[in-house]
Amino acid sequence: MVSIEHLEVRYGKNKPAALSIQNLRFEGGERVAVIGSSGAGKSTLLRCLKGYVQPVQGKVEILGCNLFLAPRRQRNRVNRKIGLIYQQFHLAPRMTVWQNVLCGRLGAARPLPSLFGYFSPRDRRIAWEAICEVGLTDLAHQVAETLSGGEQQRVAVARALAQRPSLILADEPVSSLDPLRAAEVLQLLSEVQKHHENTLIMSLHQPRLAKAYAKRIIGLREGRVVFDGPPESLTESKMEGIYGGKNLILFDDHATTGSG
């Protein structure tokens, strides 16, 4: 599904590598959380998978397409199969939930009619399914900006779902939400992932949430993978290896009994 080889990313010539990964693979249907302190390379990794960050060297292959070498057309096709969810939602301003979710179909819709808001019945059906799936049917015709943070992130999830993605990348999807909303959104993402059996890779700031909602955890430190395994094997000493500090009050073992 996704394979990364000898990947190296640098921001600036003489800067240390922001990301340096020898070998990393994700299979279809995996639910992965990427953790690590700020600047460890979580976002860089996700943005690299979307092709928004150009590596100095290395190979990223997604759905059999070499992300940085394939012809543009092929890249675009793969691009459409990758949904992206942001910390700041990035919804189209002053548009309703429904319009925002329809935006997820832009890559597949016929270009000219879509500019005037016309989408095929199929596109509209897929978008509506996505809205149903995130449970926003009642708010469908509200302006997205007026919703709460948690609801806005649901809209973003629905927009990504409308793409019918094989891979969903969520870049700190819950960092701007309160703990309850955060748990709800992560719960939703997990359910969606299970239902569609696609791959979900999310970067999370709280190891607690990673343990609760991911099947596999990748720990990054200074751009390198220092941990890769199931949540059970993420022990306190491993955590220290990732975050480089002791006495992590965030590392609360009692809270790890969330959904599996």
Next chain:
Amino acid sequence: MIMPPPVPGKGKRIAVHLFILASVTAVLGWSWVGTEMNLSELAGSGSNLRLFLSRMLPPDLTWNPTEARPFVPPLRLAAATVAVTLQISLLGTFLGTLAAFGLGFLAAENLTPIWIHHPVKTMLALLRSIPVLVLALLFVAAVGLGPFPGVLAIAIHSIGMLGKLFAEQCESAEWGVWEALDSVGANWLQKVRFAIWPQVSRQFASLILFRIDMNIRESAVLGFVGVGGLGLWIENYRRAFDYRSVATMVLVTMLVVLAVEQASIQIRRRLR
């Protein structure tokens, strides 16, 4: 007692401020000398001004022709020509907006590669740099006297201004949405339509309204070079030394400009 540490670089900042002050003074002084500013002349100008104003006042506000002045009175003429001035401005702004709309997006640095936005920006700057009066002279020579060359002049000038302002609005639009839509596979037009347009549409409307109200002023002046409208009659009456009629025309022009400005302000306030 604990004193705060001295602010670093304070001496340097004072020097910079002094330098700015000195440069501004120098430039203004240069302008003062160059424009032959003379306060004593201004003080002694009262009698001339009074004479001129006494010829203009009161404005000729008769509506029906009289025995002594059997031709159409200026007020009636003004009422008829106000429409032309408005029409020049509205149509000119519309045509300018049409072109500026496309060019504005192309000129936005964040939306297009440098080999597109740079030439477009340069072109817009060139269009802006030609004074409206010169454009009007050019079009009067090309298509003849009348309101039509005025429309063209206003349109061309508006392209330059509006295109630049549209581009600036796009450049300050929030970028995340663009990337989010890029990530769903939207093409350039779709991204402009759904990520940028909702962010800038109100500002665009506001800029267009502002432009209309500026163009009414501009089109009034264009009369001096043979374009129809209020300005034409101001010029005609001035040549005939009929200053009371000039005053009427100026008065109507002021009223129209103020009215349109107020309307535009009101609408723009709603838009925000």
